[in-house]
Amino acid sequence: MGLPLTRLPVDDWSVRGVAGDSYRVGPYCIAPGCGKPVDHKHHLWRRSFLGGDFYWVTVPFQNAEGFGLLTIRNVVGLCWRHHQDVTGSEGGHQAWCKWDPQKQNFHWLERTPDDKFISIGTFSLPAAPPAEAAPDPAGREAERCPTCGRRKVHVHAEHEPGPKRSAKSWTIKVPDDEEDGAAILNELVEGCAEVFGHDSYSSKLKRYYTVAQALAVVLQNRDRIVAEVDA
Numbered sequence: 001m002g003l004p005l006t007r008l009p010v011d012d013w014s015v016r017g018v019a020g021d022s023y024r025v026g027p028y029c030i031a032p033g034c035g036k037p038v039d040h041k042h043h044l045w046r047r048s049f050l051g052g053d054f055y056w057v058t059v060p061f062q063n064a065e066g067f068g069l070l071t072i073r074n075v076v077g078l079c080w081r082h083h084q085d086v087t088g089s090e091g092g093h094q095a096w097c098k099w100d101p102q103k104q105n106f107h108w109l110e111r112t113p114d115d116k117f118i119s120i121g122t123f124s125l126p127a128a129p130p131a132e133a134a135p136d137p138a139g140r141e142a143e144r145c146p147t148c149g150r151r152k153v154h155v156h157a158e159h160e161p162g163p164k165r166s167a168k169s170w171t172i173k174v175p176d177d178e179e180d181g182a183a184i185l186n187e188l189v190e191g192c193a194e195v196f197g198h199d200s201y202s203s204k205l206k207r208y209y210t211v212a213q214a215l216a217v218v219l220q221n222r223d224r225i226v227a228e229v230d231a
Contacts, residue, residue, distance in 0.1 A: 005046060005048070005087070005088070006042070006043070006044070006046045006086055006087050006088075007086070007088075007093055007096045007097075008045060008046070008049060009044050009045065009059075009097050009098050009099035009106060010059065010060070010098070010099040010101070012059075012060055014058070014060050014069065015045055015049075015050075015057055015058065015059055015060070016050070016057065016058050017045075017050035017051065017052050017054030017056070017057055017074070018054060018056040018057060018058055018071055019054070019056075020054075020055055020056040021055070022055050022075075023055065023073070023075070025038055025041055025075060025076055025077030026038035026077040027077075027179070027180065027183065027184050027187075028077070029077060029078050029079035029082055030076045030077060030078065030108075030123050031078065031079070031082040031095070031108055031121075032108050032120055032121025032122070032123065033120070033121065034079060034082060036079035036081075037079065037178050037179055038077030038078065038079065039078065039079050039080040039083065040077070040078050040079075040080065040083040041075050041076075041077060042075065042076050042077070042078045042083055042086065042087075043074055043075055044057075044074050044075070044076060044097055044099075044106075045057050045074055050074075054074055055073065055074055055075050056071055056072070056073060056074055057071070057072065057074040058070065058071050059071075059072055059099055059101075060101050061101045061102075061104050062101045062102050063102075067101075070104065070127055071127060072125045072126070072127050073125040073126055076097075076123075076125070082095060085110075092111075093111065094110065094111045095108065095109060095110050095111065096108075096109040096110075096111075096117050097109075097123075098117075098119075100122075103122070104124070105122050105123065105124040106122060106123050106124065106125070107119040107121075107122055108120055108121050108122065108123060167204065167205060172185075189207055189210055189211060192210050192211075192213075192214045193206065193207075193210040
């Protein structure tokens, strides 16, 4: 009996493996609603299709201007159960990550009792940065790391919020078992810092400015967030 094979996200021979840096996946399974720690690194387009171990691929997309190719990540993190589901290791394929060229994201499809696949959610992956990044509209440097896609930090004096202020510490307890709470919070705060334009701050209060603004945004959009959570 042969090894189980992942179903291709799109059966299109224009998909090609692209040489590039590897990267860390996780910390959580990308299956919508899962939230379990990652157990496996999973190639969306399998090695046998690409002819090698590629962390990046070019995929077809479609917009108002026509068709094109987009370079995105090919390796994602899955928990043990969802890895079994997409590879068909037990009982055949129970899940399928399917590429949507119009929306440029993936549908997570799950198998129904009558052998149909229905979408239970979507996920997207960072695109590779262009060879020559254009300036950021807000005037910040837009050069991005080819591994994680995050903007590289360039410290400028004008980004400091002002004279150094007296400060104190405010701590929060986090899990430290199979779930590395500190690493997860660091990743979330750094992502929010980029969104708010704080990623170039060199101040030790950078985390405070970022967390305070993120929480304020949540409260400002309380009604919409509550409606989405209840949906």
